[in-house]
Amino acid sequence: MRREDGRINMLVRFGRRHGEKTLGRIIAINPKNFKVETLETRGMRKTHIVGGKWTVPPALCEPAIEE
Numbered sequence: 001m002r003r004e005d006g007r008i009n010m011l012v013r014f015g016r017r018h019g020e021k022t023l024g025r026i027i028a029i030n031p032k033n034f035k036v037e038t039l040e041t042r043g044m045r046k047t048h049i050v051g052g053k054w055t056v057p058p059a060l061c062e063p064a065i066e067e
């Protein structure tokens with residue numbers, strides 16, 4: 001995903017290409033990264049709770065398909 005494609009309140013899935021993907025919402029767009037709030041737990045032991053804020057490069061984001 002490119003930075004220009006991101007919008008505030010847009011739902012995205014973020015994570016490494018072959019790693020865990022987490023659903024989140026973009027809450028801020030910085031010059032190089034997105035600030036994303038998680039909407040589900042993240043981690044093998046689910047140690048990162050819902051509502052956590054992550055700084056994520058746009059290249060690790062993809063638009064979430066709403067079901």
